[in-house]
Amino acid sequence: MSIFSKIVTAIRGGASEAGEAIVDANLVRIMDQEIRDSKASVEKARRGLADLMAEEVGYQRKATELSDKISEYEGYAVQALDKGDETLALEVAEKIADLSNELEYNQGAVTQLNNTIATQKNFLKTSERKVKDFEREAKMVKTTENVQKTSAALSTNFTATGSKMNSARESLDRIKARQRQNEDRLIAGEKLAAESTGSNLEAKLAASGITEGSGKAGDILAKLKAKQNK
Amino acid sequence: MSKEILALLEQVNHDEMVIEFELQPMAGNDDIIQVIVKDQEEFPINITTTEDELICMVKLFDADEIKDNAKDEMHDVMLSANLALPLSSFGKIGTTYMLFGALSAGSKAKDIGLEIETLASNTLEAIALVTDYLK
Known part of the structure; x- marks a missing residue:
């Protein structure tokens, strides 16, 4: 049951007397704990996300370097072939094959990290929303109790002048x-x-x-x- | 807590207001500051704060002041009039009917002044609106 419906139930049940708690004091404590926990997990997720993004940038940079290098060696291979040096060309081709494997690995890592980052961002948003929800609910309880207290005070101290209560x-x-x-x-x-x-x-x-x-x-x-x- | 509200309310410039009022902490309740509006002292505005809200409430009447069988129609009138009342809304706590307005706790003194002024005049309008349903 949501906090709001709990509050409404409590009010309809007549929990409007002075000092009567709208929701269980235990629940308020639990809510405060949940807010702290969710905040901590948001903080952790945010740090984790930053790490992942840094890692992704690293792999991306490496991938760019590798494809530059591959183009470079492809040039060499063509030159070797032009000179009729088949052996050298083959050696260069092997180097290109190694570089290509490495590039593939890096590109794979980038894709995977991007997926993880997207998931983490979603998780972060959900966690942040949860914190806000908890905070809003906690405020709802506090506001209701505060207003309730005020109302109780009003019925005992209606007129400022201390004159008798009038309709x-x-x-x-x-x-x-x-x-x-x-x-x-x-x-x-x-x-x-x-x-x-x-x-x-x-x-x-x-x-x-x-x-x-x-x-x-x-x-x-x-x-x-x-x-x-x- | 009332000290903070009082400090905030004391910044309201009386010269810019069309009503005269005095501030006084509610006796025996540390959380409430009462705004006593001149010539309508019967309906003090009670101001309390929560973490991020400033709530201004005026007690209008008690449920036992409502004529027999008039409650439904009165509620209907109140709900229908709610939107037309600037800045204020009808509310009920326990058996107490009230008019209230809520502001952000970070509101400027000018906005608080406007809220007090509006609530004071709305209070008379609100009671006049439902007076047919009251004993």
Whole structure:
């Protein structure tokens, strides 16, 4: 059974009380051990793979050298034949045969190593996936237990203010009422601010003589004086 | 453990947020930091961490607050609304219904701020959504 279904079974079975383990503590230990083991085997496989790849490069290099050498000796054989030295040509041909055998061996090794490398790469990928799976499962258990613990704490310590537990509906109603109150206060505040900046502005306008105000009396007096002088 | 969460949460820039909140470690539980949102103190956001996650949970209500025979329909509404709620999902532990969001433990303060803000407003939406089914 997968860890996830174990968790679900435990939860459905009512393992939601505080402190109650979601999965057996032993299982958690086993999982941790499995993670360590799989990690070690991944590490080993990775090192092994590197060795194999180095070996393959070695054989490949040797194979290239050998085929170069074979071409070289084939040239010599042709030259010996051109000179009519059949014996020398045969000797060269024997050398070529030896080189060819060696080349075949090296090429065979390269093919075999390539197969092994492919298998090892597959194994490595599978192992890595397994480690990730184990880690994910271990996290699942830890997260569930952590969340469970939090939830248990929540039911005993619901309100921050320490006030008595209220139903969600009541709480929502109260919050909504408070929000309305805040909005009303905001609107009232805005009105007040508008009024005060308005009167402020009027005072300034009056002071600069743009609107009616203290300058008015002076104007009247000036007009009266002008009339008198006529 | 709560010290690490607290240190992370203290980096959240209050000036960039549309809500006001205070942080307080939960009394008697070392693993949880509570975010108390101004004007909705009834629904504190509880933050806890695991190895690579930051889980933010708000308790919505208890199963015994649900009206008789309303549970199925309420669950249906919750599941249908789940996708529309930004960043938050409905969850249930034991008999406690909650709204939660999970972040990578490596999240930036800005993302955590957004999560808190969103969860706070989603909480009111979520309860309003199911209020017909509650006693």
